[in-house]
Amino acid sequence: MxxxxxxxxxxxxxxxxxxxxxxxxxxxxxxxxxxxxxxxxxxxxxxxxxxxxxxxxxxxxxxxxxxxxxxxxxxxxxxxxxxxxxxxxxxxxxxxVPAIKPAAEQTATRVIGVLGTDATVRQPYVADLSARFAGDCTVLKHGSAALVAAAEAKLRGEAVDPAVYRGALDGLLNQPGGERMDMVVLACTHFPLVEAELAAVAPRPLRFVHGAxxxxxxxxxxxxxxxxxxxxxxxxxxxxxxxxxxxxxxxxxxxxxxxxxxxx
The missing domain is CATH 3.40.50.1860 (Rossmann fold)
Known part of the structure; x- marks a missing residue:
């Protein structure tokens, strides 16, 4: 069979x-x-x-x-x-699960961002991953429901205001230590669908990583x-x-x- x-x-x-x-x-x-x-x-x-x-x-x-x-x-x-x-x-x-381990292995500045949903970034599981695999890093976290909606809209063929992408990144970059962040973990499976859009609005080159x-x-x-x-x-x-x-x-x-x- x-x-x-x-x-x-x-x-x-x-x-x-x-x-x-x-x-x-x-x-x-x-x-x-x-x-x-x-x-x-x-x-x-x-x-x-x-x-x-x-x-x-x-x-x-x-x-x-x-x-x-x-x-x-x-x-x-x-x-x-x-x-x-x-x-x-x-x-x-x-x-x-969020690709915190590979991000910690690749960061040069020892500051990584975790961009996910509100529910994901508050989970003890994420804190445990950070402690186990990124203990020597500053781990910034930000949840964005708007970015989820943007990915859905993109696949429907709708235009999305670039301010949505900038706002999601700013949620990480504007935190203490955000000026040194070089890696962003895309901790929602919607977000790799808009990775190019995130990179386009980033104020400097950032590396994005996810677990697919x-x-x-x-x-x-x-x-x-x-x-x-x-x-x-x-x-x-x-x-x-x-x-x-x-x-x-x-x-x-x-x-x-x-x-x-x-x-x-």
């Missing part, structure tokens, strides 16, 4: 940045992308709500799709809910003995809030290999 698909979950389209890296490593894998549009955005919600929603939704999707692997393609959901879902699902689950490539390597390792037989099926994008209003996203979704769009 051929193996099931790789299932990706995010509240919106940010997880497409992870899907892109994974499918580059595993081009033959069938893919299903779930945007929990009924629960969007996760980054402004409380921990209890996010953990309950993610666990319940993944349980339903795992039963329905029988995936070979689940990727929580969202930093907020991963830092909050990963510990809840792994013990209760009979399938491997790969999470997305590391997730792709992990997925390839876990699925190294998995065989998908027959023609690759059509990539599916599932929206929990239904498909009304999703049409503007269709061209972008197709660019990521998701040609079948459906509601849940």
């Amino acid at each position: 051929s193996a099931g698909p790789i299932l990706f979950l995010d509240s919106g389209v940010g997880g497409l940045s992870v899907l892109r890296a994974v499918t580059a490593k595993l081009p033959d894998a069938p893919i299903v992308y779930c945007a929990d549009s009924a629960g969007y955005p996760y980054g402004t919600k409380g921990e209890a709500e996010v953990s309950a929603r993610v666990a319940g939704l993944l349980g339903r999707l795992a039963e329905r799709l029988d995936p070979a692997l689940i990727v929580i393609a969202c930093n907020t959901a991963s830092t909050i809910a990963l510990g809840y879902v792994r013990p209760v699902l009979d399938v491997g689950v790969v999470g997305t 490539d590391g997730i792709a390597r992990r997925c390839a390792h876990l699925l190294r003995e998995t065989a998908w037989e027959g023609p690759k099926p059509e990539g599916r994008a599932i929206f929990t809030g239904g498909i009304e209003g999703v049409a503007p996203l269709a061209p972008a979704l197709q660019g990521f290999g998701l040609t079948r769009i459906e509601g849940l």
